[in-house]
Amino acid sequence: MKYVSTRGYGRDAQLGFTDIILEGLAPDGGLFLPAGYPHVDAATLASWRTLLADEGYGALASEVLKLYIDDIGDADLRRLCERAYAASTFGSTDVVDLVDLGEGLVLGRISNGPTAAFKDMAMQLLGQLFEYELERRDARLNILGATSGDTGSSAEYAMLGKHRVSVVMLTPRGRMTPFQQAQMFSLDDPRIVNVAVDGVFDDCQDLVKAVASDLEFKAAHAIGAVNSINWARVVAQVVYYIALYLRTTSAPGQRMSFAVPTGNFGNILAGHIAREMGVPIDTLILATNENDVLDEFFRTGVYRVRAASETEATSSPSMDISKASNVERFVFDLFGRDAARVRSLFGQVASEGVFDVSGTPEFAGLRERFGFVSGASTHADRLATIRALDARGVLVDPHTADGIKVASDLLADGLDAARPIVCLETALPVKFAETIREALGRDVELPAQFAGLESLPRHVIDLDNDVDALKALIVGRLAALPD
Numbered sequence: 001m002k003y004v005s006t007r008g009y010g011r012d013a014q015l016g017f018t019d020i021i022l023e024g025l026a027p028d029g030g031l032f033l034p035a036g037y038p039h040v041d042a043a044t045l046a047s048w049r050t051l052l053a054d055e056g057y058g059a060l061a062s063e064v065l066k067l068y069i070d071d072i073g074d075a076d077l078r079r080l081c082e083r084a085y086a087a088s089t090f091g092s093t094d095v096v097d098l099v100d101l102g103e104g105l106v107l108g109r110i111s112n113g114p115t116a117a118f119k120d121m122a123m124q125l126l127g128q129l130f131e132y133e134l135e136r137r138d139a140r141l142n143i144l145g146a147t148s149g150d151t152g153s154s155a156e157y158a159m160l161g162k163h164r165v166s167v168v169m170l171t172p173r174g175r176m177t178p179f180q181q182a183q184m185f186s187l188d189d190p191r192i193v194n195v196a197v198d199g200v201f202d203d204c205q206d207l208v209k210a211v212a213s214d215l216e217f218k219a220a221h222a223i224g225a226v227n228s229i230n231w232a233r234v235v236a237q238v239v240y241y242i243a244l245y246l247r248t249t250s251a252p253g254q255r256m257s258f259a260v261p262t263g264n265f266g267n268i269l270a271g272h273i274a275r276e277m278g279v280p281i282d283t284l285i286l287a288t289n290e291n292d293v294l295d296e297f298f299r300t301g302v303y304r305v306r307a308a309s310e311t312e313a314t315s316s317p318s319m320d321i322s323k324a325s326n327v328e329r330f331v332f333d334l335f336g337r338d339a340a341r342v343r344s345l346f347g348q349v350a351s352e353g354v355f356d357v358s359g360t361p362e363f364a365g366l367r368e369r370f371g372f373v374s375g376a377s378t379h380a381d382r383l384a385t386i387r388a389l390d391a392r393g394v395l396v397d398p399h400t401a402d403g404i405k406v407a408s409d410l411l412a413d414g415l416d417a418a419r420p421i422v423c424l425e426t427a428l429p430v431k432f433a434e435t436i437r438e439a440l441g442r443d444v445e446l447p448a449q450f451a452g453l454e455s456l457p458r459h460v461i462d463l464d465n466d467v468d469a470l471k472a473l474i475v476g477r478l479a480a481l482p483d
């Protein structure tokens with residue numbers, strides 16, 4: 001499999017999987033995608049159903065990823081997948097599981113990893129891939145990132161103990177939940193550096209961009225990223241769509257649907273790709289919170305990015321985005337993989353903050369061809385949904401509640417979508433205890449694996465919102481690393 005950029009780069013470059021996973025954006029500013037999606041037929045899906053049942057999630061992951069990777073040998077890939085999706089990391093070899101919610105809805109539990117958010121599903125594999133590839137290239141990578149909570153901890157737990165990788169993670173001081181802070185700051189490893197910036201998440205992200213745009217500094221210190229545009233993260237997520245499809249259907253060709261709480265369009269993009277591969281997914285329900293850039297796009301054809309000042313801080317904070325980086329990959333497919341068109345549309349976003357494709361036949365045919373519908377949810381909706389499910393004995397986190405709420409609303413409005421609808425659980429409730437308390441008037445029970453976490457010593461460095469101070473910190477910490 002070769003890879004191309006959504007803006008045209010790479011058509012003649014013969015880029016393989018391992019060439020693109022250590023990079024961020026393509027050199028032309030686009031995002032990498034495979035030159036074409038591999039197709040899986042009913043017989044293959046049936047054999048995967050048996051494989052998943054008999055040999056577990058890691059075995060399935062290796063078969064799916066094989067279709068996208070031809071520069072890692074099959075045996076090596078199988079070993080990396082088995083390690084990434086070990087029962088010791090995800091609680092069982094099933095890795096994902098299902099809980100019936102009634103009325104045709106099923107909770108797809110994909111947050112069983114070490115940091116209690118679905119990001120572990122991709123990040124654990126990325127950790128294995130990075131270690132493997134850096135070893136092969138005899139290279140090192142120093143990951144610099146910014147997080148509002150879930151990505152940072154997921155990246156740190158995935159890179160922990162990988163001796164060719166270090167992580168410097170910027171966090172907005174005092175703005176993550178107590179559980180998220182405890183999860184990150186309790187890590188005691190010289191290669192994991194937590195930084196609390198005097199500012200908000202956007203300030204953290206601006207600092208990362210400022211360092212990354214200093215190409216000399218970036219090269220001299222082997223600075224890399226693990227953001228959600230990384231293709232390896234997207235393709236790792238395709239596997240759980242297939243696993244959940246296989247676990248909720250039994251006959252060849254049987255269709256079902258997904259509901260997905262969405263921020264940067266990373267998670268649901270993987271659902272789109274599984275569907276393009278021929279997995280019989282009927283409808284993809286996209287849910288946003290009050291920050292509804294994507295709901296607006298899928299309803300109206302207008303993609304309008306928001307200013308930081310227009311981006312609300314909500315009780316589903318991991319979906320508080322001002323633009324949805326990964327949507328460019330979907331737009332590329334929507335317009336028949338026309339790179340010139342994508343370049344022009346996202347050029348318009350860069351200059352005017354908006355594009356409008358409402359009048360195009362492609363947008364008119366979007367639901368029919370790609371299965372997407374969308375809706376938005378609010379704080380009051382989240383609380384009501386958490387309460388209603390709790391009354392039926394199921395506790396969900398606020399992001400997951402957004403997805404369930406939007407799916408229920410669309411169904412009530414007459415949406416025709418094949419059942420079951422698997423609503424993805426993007427985090428466990430324990431990460432967002434305050435909102436659960438507000439909804440239910442009681443505390444979330446702490447899962448046994450997290451007992452004592454919040455009383456461990458904290459390892460975090462305070463930093464002013466200043467690029468030079470950040471660079472000095474990076475240089476100092478890298479110099480002090482063990483070999």
Ligand SMILES: *Cc1c(COP(=O)(O)O)cnc(C)c1O
Nearest residue numbers: 150263264265266267318426427
């Ligand atoms: C990251 C995250 C999301 C959004 O996922 P995208 O891939 O950005 O769409 C939703 N919920 C939780 C809990 C998350 O951590």
